[in-house]
Amino acid sequence: MTNPNPEPDSSAAGPAGTGSPDKAPASEEQATETAIGNTERAEAATTPSAAQEPRPTLGRLFLENLWAANTFTVTLLSLVLAMIVGAVLMIVSDPDVLATYAYITARPSDAINGSWTLVSEAYANLFKGSVFDPGATTLNAALSPISETLTYTAPLVFTGLSVALAFRGGLFNIGAQGQATMGVILAALAGFLLPLPPGLHLLVAVLAGALGGAVWGFIPGILKARTGAHEVINTIMLNYISVYFLTWLIVQNGVQDPNRTDAISRSVDASAQLPRLFGDGLRAHVGIILAVLATWAVAWLLNRSTLGFELRAVGANPDAARTAGMSVTRTYVLIMVFAGALAGLGGSQMVLGTTAAALTPLVIAQIGFDGILVALLGRVKPWGVALAALLFGALQAGGNRMQSYSGISLELVTVLQALIVIFIAAPALVKAIFQLRAARAARLQTSLAKGW
Amino acid sequence: MSTTAVPDVAVAPVDEGFWTRTRKVGVVLLALGLLATVLFGALATGEQARFTLSEDAAGAALEVNGTVGAIVFGLITLAAGGAMLARLPKRWFMPLLAVGLVAFVLSFLCWQVSAAPAGQNFMPLVNIVRGTFLLALPLIFGSLAGVLCERSGVVNVAIEGQLLMGAFSGALFGSISGSVWVGLLAAAIGGSFISLLLAVFSIRYLVDQVVMGIVLNLLALGITGFLYERLMQTDPTRYNSAPRFSNWEIPLLSDIPVLGPALFRGNIFLYLALLLVLVIHIALFRTRWGLRTRSVGEHPTAADTLGVKVLGLRYRNVIMAGAVAGIGGASYTLALFSFTKNMIGGKGFIALAALIFGRWSPTGALLAALFFGFADQLATYLGAINSIIPGQFLAMLPYLATILAVAGLVGRVRAPAADGKPYIKG
Numbered sequence: 044m045t046n047p048n049p050e051p052d053s054s055a056a057g058p059a060g061t062g063s064p065d066k067a068p069a070s071e072e073q074a075t076e077t078a079i080g081n082t083e084r085a086e087a088a089t090t091p092s093a094a095q096e097p098r099p100t101l102g103r104l105f106l107e108n109l110w111a112a113n114t115f116t117v118t119l120l121s122l123v124l125a126m127i128v129g130a131v132l133m134i135v136s137d138p139d140v141l142a143t144y145a146y147i148t149a150r151p152s153d154a155i156n157g158s159w160t161l162v163s164e165a166y167a168n169l170f171k172g173s174v175f176d177p178g179a180t181t182l183n184a185a186l187s188p189i190s191e192t193l194t195y196t197a198p199l200v201f202t203g204l205s206v207a208l209a210f211r212g213g214l215f216n217i218g219a220q221g222q223a224t225m226g227v228i229l230a231a232l233a234g235f236l237l238p239l240p241p242g243l244h245l246l247v248a249v250l251a252g253a254l255g256g257a258v259w260g261f262i263p264g265i266l267k268a269r270t271g272a273h274e275v276i277n278t279i280m281l282n283y284i285s286v287y288f289l290t291w292l293i294v295q296n297g298v299q300d301p302n303r304t305d306a307i308s309r310s311v312d313a314s315a316q317l318p319r320l321f322g323d324g325l326r327a328h329v330g331i332i333l334a335v336l337a338t339w340a341v342a343w344l345l346n347r348s349t350l351g352f353e354l355r356a357v358g359a360n361p362d363a364a365r366t367a368g369m370s371v372t373r374t375y376v377l378i379m380v381f382a383g384a385l386a387g388l389g390g391s392q393m394v395l396g397t398t399a400a401a402l403t404p405l406v407i408a409q410i411g412f413d414g415i416l417v418a419l420l421g422r423v424k425p426w427g428v429a430l431a432a433l434l435f436g437a438l439q440a441g442g443n444r445m446q447s448y449s450g451i452s453l454e455l456v457t458v459l460q461a462l463i464v465i466f467i468a469a470p471a472l473v474k475a476i477f478q479l480r481a482a483r484a485a486r487l488q489t490s491l492a493k494g495w
Numbered sequence: 496m497s498t499t500a501v502p503d504v505a506v507a508p509v510d511e512g513f514w515t516r517t518r519k520v521g522v523v524l525l526a527l528g529l530l531a532t533v534l535f536g537a538l539a540t541g542e543q544a545r546f547t548l549s550e551d552a553a554g555a556a557l558e559v560n561g562t563v564g565a566i567v568f569g570l571i572t573l574a575a576g577g578a579m580l581a582r583l584p585k586r587w588f589m590p591l592l593a594v595g596l597v598a599f600v601l602s603f604l605c606w607q608v609s610a611a612p613a614g615q616n617f618m619p620l621v622n623i624v625r626g627t628f629l630l631a632l633p634l635i636f637g638s639l640a641g642v643l644c645e646r647s648g649v650v651n652v653a654i655e656g657q658l659l660m661g662a663f664s665g666a667l668f669g670s671i672s673g674s675v676w677v678g679l680l681a682a683a684i685g686g687s688f689i690s691l692l693l694a695v696f697s698i699r700y701l702v703d704q705v706v707m708g709i710v711l712n713l714l715a716l717g718i719t720g721f722l723y724e725r726l727m728q729t730d731p732t733r734y735n736s737a738p739r740f741s742n743w744e745i746p747l748l749s750d751i752p753v754l755g756p757a758l759f760r761g762n763i764f765l766y767l768a769l770l771l772v773l774v775i776h777i778a779l780f781r782t783r784w785g786l787r788t789r790s791v792g793e794h795p796t797a798a799d800t801l802g803v804k805v806l807g808l809r810y811r812n813v814i815m816a817g818a819v820a821g822i823g824g825a826s827y828t829l830a831l832f833s834f835t836k837n838m839i840g841g842k843g844f845i846a847l848a849a850l851i852f853g854r855w856s857p858t859g860a861l862l863a864a865l866f867f868g869f870a871d872q873l874a875t876y877l878g879a880i881n882s883i884i885p886g887q888f889l890a891m892l893p894y895l896a897t898i899l900a901v902a903g904l905v906g907r908v909r910a911p912a913a914d915g916k917p918y919i920k921g
Contacts, residue, residue, distance in 0.1 A: 217709060266902050287891045460713070461717055
């Protein structure tokens with residue numbers, strides 16, 4: 044019975060084989076010590092790569108790593124690859140352009156020009172809709188793309204953090220979708236059922252959202268801790284249970300909009316809505332500020348707090364954590380409660396923010412599933428997640444413009460998002476395609492390959 | 496296999512002391528029986544609850560007075576629960592559980608049918624059984640795809656994506672070619688395309704299999720949705736009007752009451768699904784391929800030592816699984832509906848639930864899929880008779896049942912030991 048040993052060993056070393064895991068706890072202990080008296084340094088140290096190991100100057104590092112398989116290059120090239128595949132999809136789905144390929148040997152210019160116009164226009168609109176539109180004449184129009192991007196970014200930051208936090212603790216939270224659904228339900232109920240003064244009302248609604256998500260995270264957490272039931276299965280099941288609960292709830296008396304016969308609830312009171320940032324014309328709301336605060340809080344929790352240390356220890360090696368006297372079961376429950384609360388906060392923004400004010404069956408769109416992609420793209424690090432959410436928010440915002448101006452369906456954005464994550468999840472593939480220099484590329488720290 | 500359980504992180508201590516599994520389940524059954532006897536009995540009306548053996552109210556029927564039926568079946572559940580607490584031998588566990596649960600459902604039906612609006616106090620069994628099979632079809636294909644994948648050690652969360660891709664390519668190429676058979680072939684290829692990606696990325700590039708599955712679901716959703724809007728919506732007659740398989744009636748067998756019309760007047764997909772369950776069951780447990788597949792799923796190192804090509808076998812099985820799921824997707828577009836965006840709508844995840852509920856075996860998956868199909872069909876029926884039970888809660892049933900199953904409340908569920916673990920030849 045000594046045979047089984049090599050196999051689990053090698054599989055454990057595979058995903059986390061960069062040598063950092065043994066180092067991380069040591070530096071964390073120091074970190075927690077220094078953090079007691081000095082919280083300012085926390086901000087500077089939240090980018091873990093900078094904090095953990097001494098490195099040469101940034102400029103040299105940049106040049107050295109430019110064409111190496113490092114995190115940044117791989118991410119950028121993944122984006123490029125995804126856009127190339129997206130371009131191919133656009134071309135093959137356009138009958139007019141496709142027709143020119145029938146005689147490409149006779150007149151290649153037709154095919155090339157047609158394809159170029161189609162693809163470049165679409166991607167130009169993607170850019171104009173998300174970052175900046177050179178044709179904008181008013182201030183509002185110039186700010187509008189950014190505002191849209193931030194509006195879509197905010198909830199994704201929360202769901203991304205939710206998934207990332209669980210990943211760090213060794214759990215795969217596929218349930219962000221369901222937790223966000225419960226969050227949006229409770230936030231909306233608090234938003235139109237409770238007669239509270241402004242300010243307090245908003246606070247209560249936001250907290251209700253967090254509570255809804257936390258409860259929905261607690262269930263798989265306690266089941267995992269008590270019975271060993273795999274959280275992947277349970278969170279998937281809970282996602283669907285929450286959706287059916289939502290569709291049932293919407294049409295109940297007191298919840299359904301009395302003036303409507305279709306499935307839509309009453310609207311959240313104005314006193315419970317997140318204030319807008321740049322005036323009434325633009326949709327960006329305070330949610331994005333909350334998102335930044337949440338990112339900071341999660342970074343602090345993970346890297347500076349005792350709980351975060353336990354969480355990462357459990358994620359890296361539960362047996363060792365247990366031997367060291369940590370309660371693995373308690374940590375599992377806490378991880379899922381926190382992850383659920385974050386996802387619930389993300390969900391609450393879908394009805395307290397500017398995207399919608401009433402519950403509908405599709406009110407939270409895909410933010411939970413997108414959160415998984417965001418967490419992976421952000422390499423399960425809090426600030427990385429925030430940046431990844433920004434990219435996804437931009438794609439979403441730009442996708443809207445691409446749909447209305449170029450007639451390219453918004454679904455293309457889903458394809459792009461999925462492809463980006465597929466490529467970054469397999470850095471070896473990107474490395475092979477672009478002949479990148481080998482580097483200590485940060486592999487995805489999702490050493491979760493434990494099966495059910 | 497006892498050693499493989501050790502590394503598991505939070506495996507619950509096996510029930511010890513007074514609250515054994517039998518006792519817990521017995522208490523649950525007692526509670527259910529009490530609920531059925533008291534609540535269902537009180538709510539049921541004195542109307543006759545008729546279970547007709549046809550598609551409408553006419554014809555032969557099994558009849559029972561609503562109140563009497565609800566109470567009697569409730570008492571049976573109570574008795575099953577009581578028997579379970581009375582320390583009967585272990586082999587009685589499953590039969591007692593089955594009897595208890597079935598009686599509970601019957602008690603529930605007696606109440607519902609008898610309380611239906613006047614003139615609707617009947618339940619057409621033919622419709623129910625046929626609907627059950629119809630709704631279970633994609634689940635059967637999907638969970639068989641899961642069995643093929645996971646028995647060889649690759650977690651398949653991408654069933655949803657495989658079904659969707661199959662449905663889409665079946666519709667697209669079926670429409671373009673005008674032939675159902677081309678559509679069927681294209682559906683199988685479409686499904687295996689998603690699975691090929693799953694195989695390459697999880698076997699070759701060692702990407703976490705659950706992560707990959709989730710991402711592939713989104714990819715399939717995106718690609719099919721995109722091409723649907725670009726092609727099918729702009730020119731539905733050309734791209735989205737696939738021919739459909741007609742129903743084949745099997746002589747003699749189709750005259751069996753209730754089961755005949757439901758089982759032997761179906762389309763090719765129904766026969767194919769049942770055949771596949773049989774074939775995969777036999778292949779998995781009676782052939783050399785099956786032995787190798789199972790050994791690769793349980794202990795790849797040992798299999799490799801004995802000369803089994805672990806990675807090759809995994810590739811092959813995963814791709815086959817995709818083809819099976821793809822055909823399952825086509826059971827929508829080449830028989831029932833034209834393609835719409837996200838038309839699978841979570842069936843892939845119910846199939847995953849069926850796979851787990853059926854404990855990774857083809858026959859178990861079939862039974863679980865039928866159970867989930869029945870829950871789905873019951874929801875439709877109750878909606879039609881204006882039941883006070885909201886359909887959404889019945890729709891939750893498969894998911895709740897799965898949670899209970901994996902939490903160990905209804906027997907222990909154990910996945911293949913190497914499921915989800917990449918194999919690195921060392």
